[in-house]
Every structure is written in C-alpha cells, then in structure tokens.
Amino acid sequence: MRIALFGYGKMGKMIEGIAMKRGHEIKARIDMGNLEDIDFREIDIAIDFSVPEAAVTNIEKALENDVPVVSGTTGWLDQYSHIVKRCNELEGAFLYASNFSLGVNIFFALNEFLAQKMAPLKQYEVSIEEIHHTEKQDAPSGTAITIAEGILENSDYTHWKLGNAREGEIPITSKRIGDYAGTHTVDYDSSIDQIRIQHTAHSRQGFAEGAVIAAEWLLGKKGVFSMQDVLNLG
Template identity: 65%
Template sequence: MRIALFGYGKMGQMIEQIALSRGHEIVAKIDENTNQIDFTTMDVAIDFSMPEAAFGNITKCLNHNIPIICGTTGWLDKYNEAIELCNSKKGAFIYASNFSLGVNIFFELNNYLAKMMKNLPEYKVSLEEIHHTQKLDAPSGTAITLAEGVIANSEYNEWKLEDDSDGALSITSKRIGNTPGTHTLLYENEVDSIEIKHTAHNREGFALGAVTAAEWIIGKRGVFSMRDVLNLG
C-alpha cells in the first residue's frame, strides 16, 4: 500500500515506522501547504497535520479520489463540509479524535456507563484530560468525543472548558511534560465515586490505529469511523 503523510511531526514519523514495518511504502511526506503533490503515486493519505491545514488536505485528497484518514483535531467546524464533499465525490474518509484501539474501546465503555447512569442525576459528571505541553488544542478531541458520548446518553446538554455553570459537563485540560494522553471520567456524589480512565503509555497505539484504518478503507466508499474499522457497531 502506498501511503502519503500529511504532517510529518512526531505522529507522522511514528506512522511511517509502523507502516514500513507492516510492508507499506511512504510515497510522500507533506509538511507544508503546497499544491505540488502527485496524487497518482498514492493509494491512501493519512493526515496528522495542523488544525488550519487539515480541511484543505482532506479537500485535496477527496477531489483526487484518494481515501483519507484524518487524526488532526481542532478543525471540526468544517466537518460537515468534509462529509458533504466526500459523499458528492463518492470518496472515502475517516476522521477520529483518537485512533488508539484501546481508546475506541474506552469510547464504547463511556457510552455504556452514561446510559447506566442516566437515571441517577445525583451523580455529577466531570472529565479530565492530560497531554504533553506541545499539544495545541484544548480540550483534546478525545475529551470532546467522550463528553459528546455522555451528553447523548444523559441529561447534560453541553460541555464547557473548566466551567460547570448552568449544569454543563466540565472538562479540565492539563498540559504536563511529555504525557501522551490520559482521560478520566468521574461520576461522583456525596457517598461514592465511579471512575473510568484510559492512559496511553506512548504514541505508538495512535499510529498503529491510523495505519490499521488506512488498510481497512482501501476499496471502500463513504464516511466511516473507528467503530466501523473495529466492527464495534
């Protein structure tokens, strides 16, 4: 499989290592906004670029009939446009706030727990995420996905960053050292607490998930998620 990498930072470099170890070829490493891209050389693209570049990269790939996997966060105000473009071009597109296989199982656990707790409003829900100091967006895309899972299955109707006013689900974001990513959901009342937590030990899990998604999407058409890749639905 011939893979183009949009974004060649730490994640891009790790994706390259994983892809090569699985017998794939990296045919492009695009780390700046350019139109000098030969789309005929690639079978699939993986984007871990910058928030301001992601939508443009997705657009270029879909316009050239290249399936694209996107793990960049912070651009989701244009997500619906990406879906519309993918469908109009009969393309293939996967966005995930986190490609880690373990995190996607964690998403399922989060949804299940939220459904169980829905009729117990005495429990207050809070969410904390910790990442490395180089992470640009806050809260993390993973934290937003977790919050949306709670909102969809509870009486909460919005989340706020470090603010639980008006009954909002509060997300606390911390940037500490080289932390790859830790997400904790806490249900708490006066008598006890229930906590679920996912801790990433390194970035390799994110890279493996992205390459796995790229392998899966070849030959498919449509907008998909990691639930489809992992057959969780």
C-alpha cells in the first residue's frame, strides 16, 4: 500500500516503521496544514493520527479524493456523524477507532458482555478509570468513552460523567502520569465485593500495529467500519 500519514508525531513515526516492515510505502507525511502538497493519485490509503483541530479536514479531503481513511484521532467526535454522511455520499471508505490495539478491542467486547450480565444486579455501581501519559491532550480518553458507551448500551445507565457523577451516570476518572501508554479499568463495586476488568498497554506499538492492520483490511472496501469489523467481533 502507498500510505499518507496525517500526523507525524510519536504515533505517526511508529506507524511508519511498522508499515514499512510490513512492505508498505509512505508517500506523504503531513504534520500540520500542508494537505495541498499531496498528490492523492499516488495514495492508496490515509492513516490519520493528527490533532482534533485538523482531523475533520484531513479525513474529508482524503474522502473527496477517493482515498480510504483510517483514523485514530480523538477529540473530534462531535463531527463524526458529518464524516459518516460525507463518506456515504462520496461512496468512500472510513474506519474510526478510539483505540486500535487488538487487545483493547477484545476488552471492549468483554466490557459489553459484562455490562449485560451486571445490568440486573442493582447492588453494584460501575466506575471507569483511565491513566495516560502527560502529553495526552483530551480527557477522558477516547478509549474510556468507548468503554462507557458499551456499558450505556447494555445497562440502565443514561450518561457518563468526568469526575463526580449523579445517580444514573457512569463516573470516569482520568489521570495523566509520566509516560503511561494507557491503562483502563472498569470496576463494579458492592458492599460485599468488587468485580474488575482491566487492560494495560505495555507500549504504544500495539496501537500502531492495529492501525496498519486496519488499513490493510479497509483497502478495497466501501462504507463505514470499526475495529469490530476488522476482528469479526460483531
């Protein structure tokens, strides 16, 4: 594949290394604002790990040039429905994930299964904690939001809330410590016991590898997809 990288920070560079090891070619590296320099005719797929302020423009520009897009940028999802609409209008291909780690996506499925089983047990209260490195800009993490949404869809909870939550809301605690790659914990607490599931990333390599695998899977397809589709977890 001939890849355009939107965002050339730590993740972009890691994706570049993994993609090249898997036999792919990096045709463009876009850090900030020079989309006009890309000849999209030379691009098979774009991978976006930029910043929230640039993501929508990056994605839309690629779709308008008939280039499929894999995006892992978080913090822009208030415009997700617009991108889905544009992708469908243009008959393009788009895949978004808050986290591309294969293990995290198994964790998402486990989280939803557990939420279904816990829903009738009203004596348990659920909470989410996420820990990331100090350079992470958004809070809560996109991964934590995906976890919360998985619980909302399978329980009587109505919203999630960063910090202290009211009845019916899932509290999310966000911590920024050192160079953490990412830890996400879901707790169900009662006065008698606690049930906990947790995913801990040992490095960011899993995120980058998953993004390249997703790009390989998306090539040649049309529509809007997720890592659930890539891993056949639906």
